[in-house]
Amino acid sequence: MLLEMIFAGFGGQGVLSMGTLLAYAAMKEGKEISWMPSYGPEMRGGTANCIVNISDQMISSPIVSKYDVAVALNQPSLKKFEPRVKKGGILIWESSTIKEPPTRTDINVYAIPAIEKAINELKNIKVMNMLLLGALVKINKIVKIESLLLALKETLPERHHHLIPLNKKAIEMGMKLV
Amino acid sequence: MGEITFMKGNEALAEAAIRSGLQGYFGYPITPQSEVIEYLAQQKPKHNYVLIQAESELAAVNMLYGAAGAGGRVMTTTSSPGFSLMQEGISYIACTELPCVLVNVVRGGPGLGTIQPSQGDYFQATRGGGHGDYYTPVLGPNSVQEMVDHVYLAFELADKYLTPVVILSDGAIGQMMEKVILPEPIQYKPNKPWATTGKTVDRERKILTSLFIQSEVMEKRNLKLQEKYKKIKENEVRFEEYQIDDAEIIVVAYGLCSRISKKVVEFGREAGIKMGLFRPITLWPFPLKQLEEIASKDRVKFFISIEMNAGQMVEDVKLAVLGKKPVYFYGRLGGIVPTPEETFNAIKEKLN
Incomplete structure (x- = not known):
């Protein structure tokens, strides 16, 4: 089993955190992982992405250009990565802000209105990435939800631990949106 | 542990x-x-x-x-x-x-x-x-x-x-x-x-x-x-070999490029092309003898060095191979990382 994924959006939307959390959770389940950020002269509002590979075996290349899963949080990311999803792969897109929806029919497309739900129902836009992560985990069951919660606990600094219940709620809401 | x-x-x-x-x-x-x-x-x-x-x-x-x-x-x-x-x-x-x-x-x-x-x-x-x-x-x-x-x-x-x-x-x-x-x-x-x-x-x-x-x-x-x-x-020479034993095409790469090249070797094997990866771990001293031995094998067709530069380690590969086999190069410059796909295509071109 090898799963090659990309998470992409604006800097500040939490795409790197989503990838980190998922990779960490997979590591806790004994999987091999790699997490490769697009680092560069980036800023809040610029573009950011990370490639996360999860496998049963040692991962060869941490950098790949075709993906089993793409999660797009903004229009430029959707435009850039929709064509790079492998046939039969998964594309999750943030449907409350992206105006032009994906067009491919040979992949599995999931529209998740994460930003709208995060603002209106959870009153915190910052956890919208967790909604998308929840949706992804529901779709491909790559890790158990317990592992994600453990990852939250172990990767978040202690001063943010009071936010774990909210993140948990967001993950669960994302699962229901699929 | x-x-x-x-x-x-x-x-x-x-x-x-x-x-x-x-x-x-x-x-x-x-x-x-x-x-x-x-x-x-x-x-x-x-x-x-x-x-x-x-x-x-x-x-x-x-x-x-x-x-x-x-x-x-x-x-x-x-x-x-x-x-x-x-x-x-x-x-x-x-x-x-x-x-x-x-x-x-x-x-x-x-x-x-x-x-x-x-x-x-x-x-x-x-x-x-x-x-x-x-x-x-x-x-x-x-x-x-x-x-x-x-x-x-x-x-x-x-x-x-x-x-x-x-x-x-x-x-x-x-x-x-x-x-x-x-x-x-x-x-x-x-x-x-x-x-x-x-x-x-x-x-x-x-x-x-x-x-x-x-x-x-x-x-x-x-x-x-x-x-x-x-x-x-x-x-102190150190190196790693991957799928070299029956390989006809020897990909040589170090650092990040060796990871990409491992994937390229996997692509090759899936396509029925006998590729192997030779990775120098010590860049100096360079594993000259080990590469020369591989170059002496009849089955080996050519070497190709994959680098994120204009072709630097390829000179050491040539020094090791000593003209016994062709030595090619593929690389990207200025901070671009070659993708496994483009690298595989570059190697396939040399096959023709």
């Missing part, structure tokens, strides 16, 4: 330095390796090392020189433009025969260049880099785990041969996160009778210098260095 964790290459390297008994770190921040000094600064209250953010790379390398002379287990880290600034100091340290570790998390050049990953400093690192006849052992990690393991190895080699040792990483290995097993910390007990620790009345003066004004004495020092380099070449 050590502790399993999930870390960035740069942070893992810093943690490994602490665990291998780091006594002094001197550096100047530069992307993409600034996490090293950040991590060491964060961890400093819990440990007993000296940490100085120097005013420049020039100052940092000379602090390293001084601290190595005083017998410390010492390290600096930088990225390409900073590594150029350090060359004078490295030449002095090599001539004075002092152990220390220098890490170059390479970014795209020349000039101030870009902050994206590159392997453009291969020539500089493997040919000494500064003035005069010297080499330094050069290690090429290709994973976060090796960013850890190579720190331990580099300090060992430095102490064993009394030489500066270079870890030649790149921006991607420095920035990416992977699962990593951290080894147990070492209780470092230096045995350095030559160290200049302050003269007491009851012993002779110790002098550490790279200045030998009489040519005869300078030649003697040079011959001593060459003798040492010969020993290093005989004993």
